[in-house]
Amino acid sequence: MSRYHPLVPAQIDWDRATPRCRHHQDIYFSQDGALDETRHVFLQGNQLPQRWQGHSRFCIAETGFGTGLNFLCSVSEWLRSAAADARLDYLAVEKHPLTRTDLRRAIGYWPSLAKPGAELLEQYPPLVHGLHQRRLMNGRVTLTLLFGDAAEMFADLEGRYVEAWYLDGFAPSKNPDMWTPTLFQHIARLSRPGASFATFSAAGAVRRGLQEAGFEVSTRPGFGRKRDMLSGRLVDAPEMHGRQPWFQYPEATITSKHAVVIGAGLAGCSVAHSLAQCGWRITIIERHAQVAQEASGNLAGVVMPRLTADMSAAGRFYLSAFLHTAHWLNQIKKRNPALPWFQSGVLQLCDDTQQRRMQALGLPPEVLEICDAEDASDRCGVQVPCGGLFYPGGGWLDPPALCHWLLEDEDRNITTLLHQSALDLKRENGEWRIGDAHGEVARAETVIIANGHDAERLLGTDIFKLQKVRGQLVYLEPGSNSAALKTPLCYDGYIIPAYNGLHCVGASYDPDDDSTELRPESEQKVLTALSEKLGLGALTSRSGRVAFRTSTQDHLPVIGPVPDVEFYRREYTDLRHGKPVHKYKKAEYMPGLFISSGHGSRGLASCPFAAQLIAYQLEEYFTNCSHDAHLTTHAARGLIRQLRKQK
Ligand SMILES: Cc1cc2nc3c(=O)[nH]c(=O)nc-3n(C[C@H](O)[C@H](O)[C@H](O)COP(=O)(O)OP(=O)(O)OC[C@H]3O[C@@H](n4cnc5c(N)ncnc54)[C@H](O)[C@@H]3O)c2cc1C
């Protein structure tokens, strides 16, 4: 699993239109004509655009995204020559991404690429280590940017999707890290059989490395002052050895793009929307008369990351989830300005020690700012007693409004069945049949279980160890001080700026308590936590709400294909004694069955991210946060932990 590293942005010296990397003392592209070089070396070197004709999907991957010139040239050519409904998947890795300022400057030199350039700039991710995915040009292009070291980031990916490679690290003599045998092996592993590559380099070590990895290599005339370059095809695809077969995913074997989603909270509505956007027809089943009546039914909720000082797998997961969801919400808001998502920033109060630890993560100021008490008070609009962490990209939203919008936005592709309880789930003739007390409600080859803590009952298992945790919110009328609150303010609880005339103040945390009644003791606990931190003056409690979080033992959600428990218990029963990994069979799953549950107290950030992970897995993209997010939230992780302990 790749570890988190603070990113060091590219240090560039500009020689008019030519950027030069200060660290490697090399240029990003030829001074003899950058666009012509890209077309000659990378497009023609891979026989593009001819090779993508007739493909409904085509995947290009690049080592060294740099200024995005190769990407933008490819997009421009794709829009000109590919079928209107065909999709380009572009994967690129970059260890030192350009700052937005340098990127803007570079793009400014290529007027012919202005349109895709403006979209790239607008959607360019914050400079945070990890995987960032963007849909551009009305969904015709998906850009997957891996910010980090190439060999490390590729090691985390699974799937053989790449058809053409652009190998564009700096010259091997100046930057050998981009031309190692390990990297070439990953390149071969991620390639479809017959995939091509092209590179400006003609170095002997590059030729030999690629040949050893299974490519047939030939020399072609280079561009400008370069005599030769290399290109070739994968002729000898390497065997795939999963590192942990019990976490390896099934290959997609779908014959119909119809899915049933069970549960219309944020987990269900967002997965329905993501799949519908990929052309799926969805039937969503909800037991209440309306959507978002349970955990996703609060007046308002906070969208923020849950950082950990050591950037553990959980911290990385929640950071990726937050960055994805904030971007996704902004894109939705552009199409629907009335959506109640407010990117006000979020202030989390904490002590100096915590501030110092978080500062060491080296996150860019657009993601995290450290504030003293005065600064913090300015940002949130009310006087606070201490400093804290400010997340400028965070904010708050109205979860039921978002759920409604998600289903309405794709209503051509989504059928909502309200007042229907999924009571049982059976597989017959290659399909899942969902029944209620009166008979069959719906059926499909693919089913996504997004029904909170009812998931284990429906699946007849307890392997996820889902736990129901009561939470009581207090809705307060704003007082003279609190009316000035501009951002959600988090301490042991949180208070959200007044919305529809009320502050939403959260929330009690009551495991082992099934009561749906509003309790005075819970209200008192919530208000005491608030008044201990903030002197907001007299506030009048108007009402409140009780709902139940679905939590897990490790406080991470459960996302992805549902394991075949019998297979796991049979095949992995001796894990504790440890045969060599390659002696175990690849994991088996319940065919076509997926889950998104256990979103606990951070579901507003994690549900939309889970939706994308599932949709992209079904659609065979390199998925968001790659292996890392999958292992952290894998539906069999608890079961594997149990088998490892078993005597
Ligand atoms: C008090 C409280 C405060 C919170 N505050 C925040 C916050 O500020 N920020 C944040 O990020 N998160 C917050 N959360 C967490 C967040 O609300 C949840 O993680 C998120 O809403 C979970 O969404 P879900 O779709 O998984 O679950 P739910 O919204 O509970 O949806 C599950 C749906 O499945 C339906 N269902 C269940 N069984 C069946 C069945 N058999 N057949 C048909 N339908 C079925 C249910 O009726 C329900 O609509 C809070 C949670 C609580 C309880």
Ligand SMILES: C[S@@+](CC[C@H](N)C(=O)[O-])C[C@H]1O[C@@H](n2cnc3c(N)ncnc32)[C@H](O)[C@@H]1O
């Ligand atoms: C020649 S430039 C790429 C130019 C780019 N293709 C373009 O269109 O602008 C090489 C790039 O590789 C990146 N790079 C260098 N070493 C790397 C590594 N180990 N992992 C990932 N990227 C690396 C550099 O930061 C630089 O952006």
